[in-house]
Amino acid sequence: MIEIKVHENEAGPREKSLLSIIQESRVPGMVTYHYERPEGYEAFARLQGSGFQVVEAVEEGVTLGFTQVTFDRVNWEGNEISIAYSGDTRVGMASRGKRISDALISQACSLTVPVLGAVMNSNSTVLGSKLQHWSKSGIHFQPIGELEACFYPPLNKPRSHPDLTCRPARNSDLPSMFALWGLYSKSHNLTRAYTDLDSFANDFPRGTSLETTLLVHQNGELIAMTGLWNQDEIRTIRVDSRAGILNFALSWIPDTWIRIPAAGEELKIAYSYRHAWIPEHPMSAQALHYLIQEARYRSGQWNRHFFCFGIDTHDPLALQARKGVLFSNRARIICDPRGNPDILKSAKSLHLEVGMG
Numbered sequence: 001m002i003e004i005k006v007h008e009n010e011a012g013p014r015e016k017s018l019l020s021i022i023q024e025s026r027v028p029g030m031v032t033y034h035y036e037r038p039e040g041y042e043a044f045a046r047l048q049g050s051g052f053q054v055v056e057a058v059e060e061g062v063t064l065g066f067t068q069v070t071f072d073r074v075n076w077e078g079n080e081i082s083i084a085y086s087g088d089t090r091v092g093m094a095s096r097g098k099r100i101s102d103a104l105i106s107q108a109c110s111l112t113v114p115v116l117g118a119v120m121n122s123n124s125t126v127l128g129s130k131l132q133h134w135s136k137s138g139i140h141f142q143p144i145g146e147l148e149a150c151f152y153p154p155l156n157k158p159r160s161h162p163d164l165t166c167r168p169a170r171n172s173d174l175p176s177m178f179a180l181w182g183l184y185s186k187s188h189n190l191t192r193a194y195t196d197l198d199s200f201a202n203d204f205p206r207g208t209s210l211e212t213t214l215l216v217h218q219n220g221e222l223i224a225m226t227g228l229w230n231q232d233e234i235r236t237i238r239v240d241s242r243a244g245i246l247n248f249a250l251s252w253i254p255d256t257w258i259r260i261p262a263a264g265e266e267l268k269i270a271y272s273y274r275h276a277w278i279p280e281h282p283m284s285a286q287a288l289h290y291l292i293q294e295a296r297y298r299s300g301q302w303n304r305h306f307f308c309f310g311i312d313t314h315d316p317l318a319l320q321a322r323k324g325v326l327f328s329n330r331a332r333i334i335c336d337p338r339g340n341p342d343i344l345k346s347a348k349s350l351h352l353e354v355g356m357g
Helices: 015-024 041-045 100-108 124-136 171-185 197-201 244-250 284-301
Strands: 002-008 031-036 051-059 062-076 079-091 115-120 142-152 165-168 213-218 221-230 236-242 269-277 306-312 327-336
Touching: 002 100, 015 031, 015 041, 015 062, 015 079, 041 051, 051 100, 062 100, 079 100, 100 124, 142 284, 165 284, 171 197, 171 213, 171 221, 171 269, 213 284, 221 284, 236 244, 269 284, 284 306
Parallel strands: 079 115, 269 306
Antiparallel strands: 002 051, 031 236, 051 062, 062 079, 115 327, 142 306, 142 327, 165 213, 213 221, 221 269
């Protein structure tokens, strides 16, 4: 008999089984890869939100699959609300076809707060039949937005801008960074909620820091920023194979322009963290483009294969963000409002990041 077990802020007694399921879950494409967590399951999970649950499906002491529910406080329509993210839903290869994911999602959506998730646009099974199936059992996920994960190759040298400057942040910048976050949060939902400057200043997860946050100024005014997050110590991406046609194409491309790791090697990415800009500023588009260029340059200095930036496809600056992108992945953001239907009605852009789940 299948049992559903919930572990609060820990992986539970079968952590090795969770890690094995993560590692056996291959992500298909031109480059097939899987994730690894070098320091165990919890090292990465603890950096997300304000707490988490691991929902595990177990049969006779064997883990069949699991999902993680992450809790957080975010800004929504000018108010601070509690939400949960359901992500990293995985089922072991030998247990697929038994509706394990249905049981996991049912438990994840037993909460009283809105539950959000991200589903790749190519996953027609979930976006079609699964959403309808879950609805019959009281799980009312609806699409509320679309994430575009933009991947850029590093730049050897960023282009300068006559009216803008970009530099790493310093301690003296924290008040203006906090103020910028407040302005940005007024036009974007799902931004993290901070009670004061100290809580903002202390929110630098392992792998990112104040010094790895880039600031764009115009005449001394801060108008855009992003952090750079290196997750290598807590989560890595290991390449399993490359498609033959990709190998052929790469044989004609110099390594100095782009290098895609071979089977067995790590795919190294610097992720954008806590990006923001002044939405109504006349230079916001130019500032975002300049910021991404600088991030790509810094990523090259870190020997990253890519810099990754996530944005709502309906964000007014989405088109600007795509400049220079090598490829992108899109995912539908879904939400079960859990008794808060107003969360489905917002016309604001969502603040969306990648590399968190």
